[in-house]
Amino acid sequence: MFRRKFLATTLATAVALSLSSLYGSAYAADATTVQSDENWARNSVIYQIYPRSFADGDGNGIGDMSGVISRLPYLDKLGVDALWLSPFYKSPQADAGYDVADYRVVDPMFGSTEEFERLLKEAHARGMKVIVDLVPNHTSDEHAWFQAALKSPPGSPERARYIFRDGRGENGELPPNNWPSVFGKAAWDRVPGEKQWYLHLFDSKQPDLNWDNPEVRAEFEKVLRFWLDRGVDGFRVDVAHGLIKEKGLADLPIEEGRENAGALVGPMWDQDGVHEIYRSWRKVLDQYPGKRIMVAEAWVSPRERLTHYIRSDEMDQAFNFEYLMTKWEAGAFKDIINSSMALTATVGAPTTWVTSNHDTVRAPSRYGLKELGAHALPGNGIGPNTPQPDEALGLRRARALAMLTLALPGSTYIYQGEELGLPEHTTMEGKYRQDPMFLRTKGEEVGRDGCRVPLPWKADAPSFGFGPGDKTWLPQPASYARYAVDRQEGAADSTLNLYRRILELRHDHKLGDGKLQWVDAGKDVLAFDNGDLRVLINMGTQAAALPEGSQVLLSSEALPEAGKLPGNTAVWLKRT
Template sequence: MFLRRKFLGTTVMSAVALSLASLYGSAYAASTQAAQSGAEWWRNAVIYQVYPRSFADGNGDGMGDMAGITSRLPYLARLGVNAVWLSPFYRSPQTDGGYDVADYRAVDPLFGTLGDFERLLKDAHERSMKVIVDLVPNHTSDEHAWFQTALKSPPGSAERARYIFRDGRGENGELPPNNWQSVFGGQAWSRAPGDKQWYLHLFDSKQPDLNWDNPQVRTEFEDIIRFWLKRGVDGFRVDVAQGLVKASGLPDAEIKRENGILVGPMWDQEGVHEIYRSWRRILNEYPGERMMVAEAVVPTGSRPNYIRPDEMQQAFNFDYLLLEGWDAGKFRKVIDSSMALAATVGAPTTWVTSNHDVVRTASRYGQSKPGHHPRGIGATSEQPDEALGLRRARALALLTQALPGSAYIYQGEELGLPEHTTLEAKYRQDPEFFRNKGKEGIFGRDGCRVPLPWKADAPSLGFGPSDKSWLPQPAAYARYAVDRQEGVSGSTLELYRQILQLRRDYKLGSGQLHWIDAGQDVLAFDNGDLRVLINFGTQDMALPAGGHVLLSSEPLQESGKLPGNTAVWLKRS
């Protein structure tokens, strides 16, 4: 056991490097050299996602804000993250949690002021943390000045040309221009009252899609990017990166899901890459290795196109996030394929297990179909096994953070937070829930967005100075509160702090992965001086001789044995 070792694609990787050097020349060589010198910070960074309305409330109005985030930066610094990604905080009617932007250059009063943001940015930088902000280029809010002007302008006008307006089909234009459906449910076309033309919205009707064939749109977003770069932001997470350009003629085609990925003529068109190359040139004008990460939900083979040397630096690894099952073979396969794909363009792999759009990790892996991605969980759904889900989530954290590349943590993951699975309909705010109301099993994303618990015995669990909370917190959250875990040996919070400290000490993010054959239910590999084992089964397994236990996701009750649903890091002798 543990005798056969295999370096991930040694021969293949060498061939890849040679082909990249010939294809991209100095660009690839420069990126390789920068990675080795540590200049490209994003290659191995741990990035923490803050969903502003749910992280910390500074003024007691029940809504998280800039002041609240700033007050908790010491917590994030102690956790050991390298960067903070802020979900949208721009001026917005908040129909879709801020992803319906009315003004890309203004902070919504719900969250504070531009000055508050600049103080947050300064404080984060003083703590050696980068700050990434969300960019939402596929659509605006219907309350954006451009769209309001478009509604007041005639068909064919320059104002309407910034969006995708079309005449309807049918004798009197009463039918939508094509059969496209919204991601949130229902048709993807709407008409304003009294308007004869239809406008496209791949999401909610209050989120009209922009027309990226229009030069004004391109110029506007280049200016928006410069606006935030000049203020010192370190990068952008690009929302719906695969959706900006639509197929010519907008042909009929249903939106389909293949392995959890949306496909159709409204997604992943070749024209998006010209846009990202222009943005990369802008980022390169600024010091400090500014970066972009793509939320590109595309088929596996398309992901490398977004992270070529002259486009974005990262793309979220949805193959890893959307993986279903609790199975060693499946995880090994997706890790292999992810690393090989990223290597073809000289990019790092970006590992992510949770975000604001999916059911929380600890609940997904507590289902009878572990890892399954329901569209929310409600009181009438199968309720996850909370203890089993947490155990698996802790083990998965040791696996994920030991992999070479960059890793993302969604707020609350470090606490082991489960989904709020019994949230009443009267409190739900996600447009996906309302557009699908009545459809079985579609509860939306509110359950993973519930405000964090900081103090178990405080009003709003310490979320803010009052008892207000924009979404109600379940009673179970009290036992996950920060103050219940702080300094407690074996707590999930302390486990994460140890994980991130050892990840830095052993330089795991910039390491190399060497697989070890260890049996059907066990995943095992070396990364530098660290050996990682995760037991996906239920039976205890023998640990290899000669290794010193640095960290385990659960206590090792019996010497030399690794229990089921448990992971361990060993210092190799």
């Protein structure tokens, strides 16, 4: 909603940016705060940019800062309020940048710190906020701290920054406990020639930090300040539930096994001590002018524990992953919407709505499957040897779901390509896959590469216009041609133009700030009022009746029969 207030501050912004150009980046932090809105995060539509797959400016097949900058007019026209950039820091890229070697440096593959500052300035000039990823649970094994730890003896201050333990067995030949890695195999690697092992809940190139160490805490407060000084509007906190481990590092009960590696419960997840860290970070953010936010990536159980992360003195939002994993059933969606809003209301936080991201199967492919099953979970992707989705059905449902999701009060996240109806690359061969989850399990888990494929911008161009050449770091399927931006620009009924209209109406009718009131509409149809709009989505297969005299503002599909809402279709009506 704050973008509608942007014109009122254009002059102030222009003056501030002029001063920035005169006095350099040291002034940039002040320049970016003139467009502040203390409540901007409560109702915003936030667009996730996965930089390596968004747009390639230099033709090396990997997306970069210059590519993002070149597409800011596109994002502005789409109508989003804020951008979230996945990691762009210096990294050996063992896990697509979530293995950070230097938190204060833009990796040369993405550009430079100066280019990031330009991106930030230009996004702010268009009224868009910018949040960046922070990866605090682990570093890269190429981080200077970990390299120093390997060169230092057991018990040294250098090793105390990470979690090193002596192995079990006569000669330390067994891991310190039975914890599994989220990416498969054990969560411990042995230091060559020693009895000591180091913990890595993810890849072996991602050693876990020891957050009981004051030096680690002090360092990350400095990292926060580094990016806040440059004017970022907040942070998405990766693995927010994992920083503190239960003292003693006890074994997992055998019956819990592999299931608990991923995200839910156990001595490595959701320990109460994490909240002291986030309260200290909140104090840092609050020292800066304007509203700077934190968003938690926290997979917890029971779900009530998610509210612990979004209390008034901690984070502002937490991703609503249960909504993302909801089955295509009207009752299931109604239940999760009700419970989500009730939970966040207990702590006065906004509810977030998310249907896709860089870790999960894209919504059109997920809802094109006969059974949702485990395919919604991180890493459990769709490959050539798994059941294939119905592409047309999945797209139809994804379009309807967008109209449901973006009509809900609160904040919504769009993963790049959702606005195109982009499906998963479900037939990618194993030889192209780079996800450590696929590599560590030898293909038993398909991994996340399918949702990370570079975007198509021009149907008839090399790399579908992703870059000036034909290189792409992951292969694009031929089907992406029909989803390309230029093909959709001129088609009134395209998914891209549907999203643009949805976002325009969402802002105009203040749906993010609204209040939901359910309306009885039958078994397979969800219906609710939000302000002066009535929203209906038919999740069944048979057409349902629309209210008499309905004024249709927007529908996810054409309505071939007057007064009827076809199956797998959503509509927004003007209330009289």
